[in-house]
Each structure stands twice: as structure tokens, then as C-alpha cells.
Amino acid sequence: MSERQVIWVRAGVTTFTCLCEECLAEPEPKVETLAYRAAKVAGRLRAEADVGFTRCHRGHPISIRRVGRTAA
Ligand SMILES: [Zn+2]
Numbered sequence: 001m002s003e004r005q006v007i008w009v010r011a012g013v014t015t016f017t018c019l020c021e022e023c024l025a026e027p028e029p030k031v032e033t034l035a036y037r038a039a040k041v042a043g044r045l046r047a048e049a050d051v052g053f054t055r056c057h058r059g060h061p062i063s064i065r066r067v068g069r070t071a072a
Pocket of ligand 1: 057
């Protein structure tokens with residue numbers, strides 16, 4: 001099927017929000033007008049963690065990865 005979504009977060013960031021692309025691609029009929037709200041995913045990643053994992057409210061898997069420390 002499709003590749004797993006990956007959300008990138010900056011160094012030091014412990015919370016993130018994103019939109020589930022799979023939900024946007026296939027909105028639930030009942031919430032079509034609220035597709036963006038329904039697709040919204042919020043989560044946390046521990047400051048010392050480089051990778052994480054979450055799911056949107058419909059269960060689509062989403063990986064979280066921390067961007068390398070490129071900017072001071
Ligand atoms: Zn989804």
C-alpha cells in the first residue's frame with residue numbers, strides 16, 4: 001500500500017502536530033467537511049528520543065523522527 005508517514009521534529013522539540021495524509025486522502029464521509037480537523041494528529045516525543053511512533057485517531061501509523069542537530 002502506501003509508505004508509512006514520517007513526521008520530522010527539530011532537536012529539543014517535544015511536541016508536534018501534523019495532518020494525517022491518509023485521512024486527508026480518504027476522508028470519512030461523515031466528517032468530510034471537517035477533514036482537516038479529523039486528520040489532525042498531536043503527540044509528544046521525549047527530548048532524549050530520536051524516534052517515536054503514533055497513530056492518528058483512525059489508526060494510521062505515523063513515525064516520528066528527530067532531525068539532526070544541524071542548527072545551533
Ligand atoms: Zn489517518
